[in-house]
Amino acid sequence: MGPGVLLLACLLLGASLAPSEPIVYHLVIEEGSWAEYEVLEAGDVMIYGIVIPEGSLINFCLSGSEVLPVNWPYGRETLRAEWPLCDVYLDGDLIAKNASTYLIRPFWPAEGGFWEALAELEDENARVELKGDVVLVELRVYQPGFSLRWEVRKSDGLTLHYELAGPEGDVELSMELEESRLNKPKSNGRASSQPDYLASCILAAAAVVAIAGLASLATRGGAEWS
Numbered sequence: 001m002g003p004g005v006l007l008l009a010c011l012l013l014g015a016s017l018a019p020s021e022p023i024v025y026h027l028v029i030e031e032g033s034w035a036e037y038e039v040l041e042a043g044d045v046m047i048y049g050i051v052i053p054e055g056s057l058i059n060f061c062l063s064g065s066e067v068l069p070v071n072w073p074y075g076r077e078t079l080r081a082e083w084p085l086c087d088v089y090l091d092g093d094l095i096a097k098n099a100s101t102y103l104i105r106p107f108w109p110a111e112g113g114f115w116e117a118l119a120e121l122e123d124e125n126a127r128v129e130l131k132g133d134v135v136l137v138e139l140r141v142y143q144p145g146f147s148l149r150w151e152v153r154k155s156d157g158l159t160l161h162y163e164l165a166g167p168e169g170d171v172e173l174s175m176e177l178e179e180s181r182l183n184k185p186k187s188n189g190r191a192s193s194q195p196d197y198l199a200s201c202i203l204a205a206a207a208v209v210a211i212a213g214l215a216s217l218a219t220r221g222g223a224e225w226s
Contacts (some may be wrong), residue, residue, distance in 0.1 A: 027157060028110045035060050037177055047095070106157070108158075115135050127206050133155055147165045
């Protein structure tokens with residue numbers, strides 16, 4: 001065996017033994033896409049530091065994205081996904097710019113295989129149910145003890161209905177899609193930032209949603225979905 005063949009064999013063996021990177025699933029809509037929701041119920045909840053009244057309209061306009069892991073179950077990174085950054089408007093007034101939508105997620109990654117991969121991670125704290133072109137996602141967080149529920153259109157990742165309930169099961173925030181405009185991607189990919197994942201998640205959670213009487217929205221001790 002010649003030295004060139006031996007070198008090639010060693011390179012191929014090294015590549016096969018290298019640890020595989022988690023798959024990254026991407027958004028399938030382009031920046032400028034937007035979705036507007038009517039607030040059906042609102043308890044003691046604030047979004048981006050603003051009290052949200054019932055009957056108001058919240059508009060999320062996609063302004064960028066960030067790649068974050070799904071550290072679940074048991075804190076193990078199993079896949080990564082591209083999540084939206086948005087300009088957020090309350091009744092037409094800008095309340096957040098290029099902000100994380102952690103815990104709300106008006107737009108989900110819908111790249112081929114994402115929903116099936118997510119469903120494989122299901123346990124007693126999270127449920128993913130595929131019903132035709134609609135996906136039901138439910139997540140319970142131990143600390144501070146709230147639950148989240150989304151109804152998402154499978155084909156493009158658009159959230160149709162969102163609900164956040166407090167520790168006693170009372171609905172703190174419920175939103176229904178009113179209107180949307182989604183732009184198809186003009187290219188195969190979008191540049192995405194990759195921040196310090198854990199710090200990013202905790203800070204984003206605290207910045208996005210706050211419920212009166214709950215000390216923290218960090219997800220330590222429970223399921224952690226970005």
